[in-house]
Amino acid sequence: MSERHLFLGFLLIMGFSAIFWAYSSNPPNGRAGDPPSRMTCTQCHDSFALNSGDGMLSIDNVPDIYTPGETYTITVTLSDPGQSRWGFELTTLDDDNAQAGTIVVTEDTNTQLSDNSGSNPDYIKQRSAGTFAGTNDGPVSWTFDWTAPLTDVGEVTFYASGNAANNNESTSGDYVYTASATSSTCVKGDANGDGTIDVLDALRVVGFILSHPPITGEDFCRSDCNIDGAIDVLDILGIVNVILGTGTCP
Numbered sequence: 001m002s003e004r005h006l007f008l009g010f011l012l013i014m015g016f017s018a019i020f021w022a023y024s025s026n027p028p029n030g031r032a033g034d035p036p037s038r039m040t041c042t043q044c045h046d047s048f049a050l051n052s053g054d055g056m057l058s059i060d061n062v063p064d065i066y067t068p069g070e071t072y073t074i075t076v077t078l079s080d081p082g083q084s085r086w087g088f089e090l091t092t093l094d095d096d097n098a099q100a101g102t103i104v105v106t107e108d109t110n111t112q113l114s115d116n117s118g119s120n121p122d123y124i125k126q127r128s129a130g131t132f133a134g135t136n137d138g139p140v141s142w143t144f145d146w147t148a149p150l151t152d153v154g155e156v157t158f159y160a161s162g163n164a165a166n167n168n169e170s171t172s173g174d175y176v177y178t179a180s181a182t183s184s185t186c187v188k189g190d191a192n193g194d195g196t197i198d199v200l201d202a203l204r205v206v207g208f209i210l211s212h213p214p215i216t217g218e219d220f221c222r223s224d225c226n227i228d229g230a231i232d233v234l235d236i237l238g239i240v241n242v243i244l245g246t247g248t249c250p
């Protein structure tokens with residue numbers, strides 16, 4: 001091949017990668033500020049320090065308490081005075097940093113899901129249309145559904161990063177923000193559901209252990225302090241540790 005052909009080939013490949021792998025229409029996974037790496041869009045959009053602008057990123061409608069298998073509509077909202085192009089990435093993880101529940105795309109024009117195998121985190125993010133190029137100041141938002149895990153996996157954390165860009169089609173001049181929100185199945189240890197964890201809850205669990213038929217549902221969820229699927233003396237010990245300030249549920 002002549003040098004000229006090589007050069008044309010190079011141009012062609014660069015052109016294709018720009019069309020099929022434009023970062024603005026598909027940021028790389030693992031930049032939602034999620035553990036263990038905690039990486040964000042600032043890896044490349046690095047003009048300013050993380051969360052240093054006067055903008056705002058929020059994750060809205062995350063239920064304080066989720067019901068296993070139930071679907072919730074979640075909205076990520078980003079604003080920043082002076083900025084004019086937008087992007088985000090979000091994942092939902094349990095305490096072991098495994099994917100928790102299912103993220104479902106409901107705005108196909110503006111968002112897409114990177115659905116990774118098994119317990120690897122899934123990432124929802126903007127598409128090209130979802131950068132809302134030319135929308136000054138914001139707020140802009142992206143909405144999707146989240147189906148809670150089918151069983152009690154304990155606390156779930158939503159991690160998001162947002163890029164409030166300046167629409168210059170490059171990584172310069174862009175402010176990056178992070179946000180997180182948590183959801184759990186119930187308040188673990190608050191066996192009697194009165195909003196505080198105290199000796200009454202330890203006594204309540206003693207009653208539950210002795211009760212026939214065994215407790216189910218919300219009572220079970222609150223009493224299973226160590227989320228091992230059984231109500232026993234370990235849960236009482238866990239609650240005592242909470243009361244003494246020497247531990248947490250789970």
Ligand code: HEC
Nearest residue numbers: 022023024027041044086087088089163165166167168169
């Ligand atoms: C590995 C580097 C890299 C990472 C990480 C990265 N980007 Fe980008 N991004 C780029 C490059 C390069 C461009 C410019 C080319 C383009 O528009 O695709 C860009 C452009 C953009 C633009 C348009 C910027 C403008 O001023 O017009 C947005 C919006 C955007 N990215 C969103 C994100 C979001 C959201 C994240 C984090 C979840 C992210 N990017 C992470 C490399 C990256």
Ligand SMILES: [Ca+2]
Nearest residue numbers: 166170171172
């Ligand atoms: Ca920019």
Ligand SMILES: [Ca+2]
Nearest residue numbers: 190194196201
């Ligand atoms: Ca209580």
Ligand SMILES: [Ca+2]
Nearest residue numbers: 224226228230
């Ligand atoms: Ca237990």
